[in-house]
Amino acid sequence: MQRLTLTAIPDLFTLPYDEVIDVRSPSEYAEDHVPGAVNLPALDDNERARVGTVYVQDSRFLARRMGAALVARNAARHLEGYLADKPADYRPLVYCWRGGQRSGSIALILGQIGWRVGVLEGGWRAWRKLVQQALYEAPFPAPVLVLDGNTGTAKTAILNKVAALGGQVLDLEGLARHRGSLFGLEPGIEQPAQKGFESALALQMARLDPTRPVLVEAESNRIGAIRLPPGLWAAMRAAPRVEIAAPLAARAEWLTRAYADVTGNAGELAARIDALSPYQSRETIAHWQTLAQAGDFAPLAAQLMQAHYDPRYARTRLRQAGTVQQVLTTDSLSDAAQDALARRIAALLG
Template sequence: MIPCTLSTYSDLTDLAVDTIIDVRAPSEFAEDHLPGAINLPVLDDAERAKVGTIYKQDSPFSARKIGGALVAQNTAAHLQGPLAGKGGDWQPLVYCWRGGQRSGAFTTILDQVGWRVRLLSGGYRSYRSLVSKMLYDGPLPHQLILVSGGTGTAKTRLLQHLETAGGQILDLEALAGHRGSIFGATASEQPKQKMFESRLAAACAQLDPNKVTWVEAESSKIGDRVVPPALWSRMCTAPRIEISAPLPARADFLCRAYEDLTDDPAQFGAQIEQLRPYHPVELIGQWHDLAKTGDWQTLATGLVRDHYDPRYAKSAARSATPVRRLELPDLSETTLQQAAQTLLSGAAPA
């Protein structure tokens, strides 16, 4: 086996391996893992708990003996299953929590088969320390410009048009699996905080620090995920472009963008309930009635006018004056495409 050490995050892109294998339990893998890794656990969650209990209540020797048998059994299943078709020139990188017994045992067997196996020194913890260093210790070197505007001004869609037109973007909502408001949950569960940070670190590593990076002006939390301090501090000092559009156009865009929610009136009603502490009973009742009858255009108009815009106005008052305001007549794809080209044509501040 060949030891592998990660000194900087960029070392990840230089790994000359065919497959990255995480041998930790599925719950550990689900919380976070190296980019592109696959999970071939040598102990599943129940087995890991069992071995841990024996270690504490019986003896370390008994735990290692039982754990060793389970690791051998599970490794055999992987060799006969996912790894059965790998040729002699296949080169994997293997890691566990800290590069200890689980990855060591698995790597030894693969090495005996004849594969050139690399073992990550320090395991997942060495990788996690690099992510933390990037996102918590900072500062990030990127030149950010924030795209701001009230709810329904198609900021995320504008980001996508900026990328299509050749701009460099960081889509935080996509990375966090959330659209950034009470109604912003998607069908998929949000990634765990560590996984969100792994996605963010990988995305930042792909960005050219010498080019402007366009980012939507989010709050410090996107759903339940917290924007790490190095990025948040960069966002707080970044110049800002403010997008505005007529209220009917914004309501129409929201109806299109949140079509998944309008397909489930009961869920929409539950989310309206979360606004009850902020509005009179009568207004909440009106919104419930509109949701029940499917009058989404009127409902979207009311939510923007009476809930989102007053809060955005307070937030904007505390922010630095935008370097540019872009007033759009509508939020059609053509208009957003033209807006992206306008922003990229030299209007972006240095």
């Protein structure tokens, strides 16, 4: 069993292991984990609580004996399940909360099989420290170009097309699993926890080429419930901007297509319109609900942008320090028009 120390996030790309295994409980894993790690708990949430109670209220010896028995049963379950088809030369890297008993116990069992097992020194806490350093202490690692434009200008779709053309991009809404407004959460999708978002973001930042500009979509400092780290937010505010300008009708048509998952669910759509009640009059909300019930989604999208999203976006834009480098005007937001815009933006990135 080898103990391995990560000194920087890019070290994760060069580890001499086939897979990273997080042996913490499912709730710990759900909040945050090393990106790409699989969860094979040494103790589940209930078992961990039971062992902890015995440790505090009864005796350390009894708690350790109970924990050892539970870990052995869970290890057997993993060996007969997820790990059953792993070859003789399998190389797992194991970690727990601080690189202690849980990871050491699982690593010992896996090592006895003959697998070359590593344990992450310091466990998840060591990983979290690297993430915090990257996001809260170090400057953003590459020059930023912000993709701007009013709601409905297909910024996320164009961002992804720029990436497909080889441009360096950072898709913050993708990492946050949110499209950036009260309508932005896809039905049935939950946002990651803040720490989980930060781990994924730090990994993406570590992969950036610092000699090339990175395209980032204009955002506020929050995407749904997720907060952007202050260093990234400051870099975005000061960055030059390329703005997409399109007529209201084209934007409404695009939003109707892009948010078909919301408009296709009458209850979901009604709830999201109601969520705008603190900002709009009762009569306006009622009118929008009538449009939604009638299936008049393009007029609804147009009125939402005119009365709510465009004014809010304008106020946010006034707080940005970066200058508009170029305005790209388009009459359409069809796939072909988006392709053309993506090529122009990719050329700006160089």
